[in-house]
Amino acid sequence: MSVRFKTISKFLAVAVPVVVAILGTGGYTSATDSPATSAEKAIGQYRSKCATCHGQDGAGTQLGRRINVRDLRSVDVQKQPDAELSQAITDGRNNMPAFKSSFTKGEIDGLVAFVRGLANPK
Numbered sequence: 001m002s003v004r005f006k007t008i009s010k011f012l013a014v015a016v017p018v019v020v021a022i023l024g025t026g027g028y029t030s031a032t033d034s035p036a037t038s039a040e041k042a043i044g045q046y047r048s049k050c051a052t053c054h055g056q057d058g059a060g061t062q063l064g065r066r067i068n069v070r071d072l073r074s075v076d077v078q079k080q081p082d083a084e085l086s087q088a089i090t091d092g093r094n095n096m097p098a099f100k101s102s103f104t105k106g107e108i109d110g111l112v113a114f115v116r117g118l119a120n121p122k
Contacts, residue, residue: 042110049102050111053095058118067095078119085112 047056053064058072070077077085089108092098103111 038106038110039113042107042114045103045107046111046114049099058115069095072115073118078116082109082112085115 046054051061053061053067053069054072055061055064060069060071086108088096089103089111090098090100099108
């Protein structure tokens with residue numbers, strides 16, 4: 001099984017319940033998107049806005065390591081509460097720009113779920 005397939009599979013396993021929870025609370029912006037469509041959207045957003053520094057697998061690219069991005073798969077990142085990860089995406093942190101004008105709250109929640117799916121298997 002390819003690394004990409006494993007990453008997407010892990011993401012979907014985490015993202016679908018998260019998206020369902022978001023839809024249930026009214027925090028998601030579009031009731032017409034299915035959880036699978038929302039997960040695919042988060043993957044696309046991660047690739048377009050995040051992967052340049054964080055890498056496809058969350059480990060960080062050469063550029064990202066030069067500017068000290070954190071390995072999104074690490075225990076250190078994964079133990080952070082969702083609210084803290086969401087805040088980092090929204091307002092930026094250190095060398096990371098703020099994305100509050102690029103993503104809705106529902107999209108940021110989808111990105112947090114994607115980051116959770118990058119965790120190293122135990």
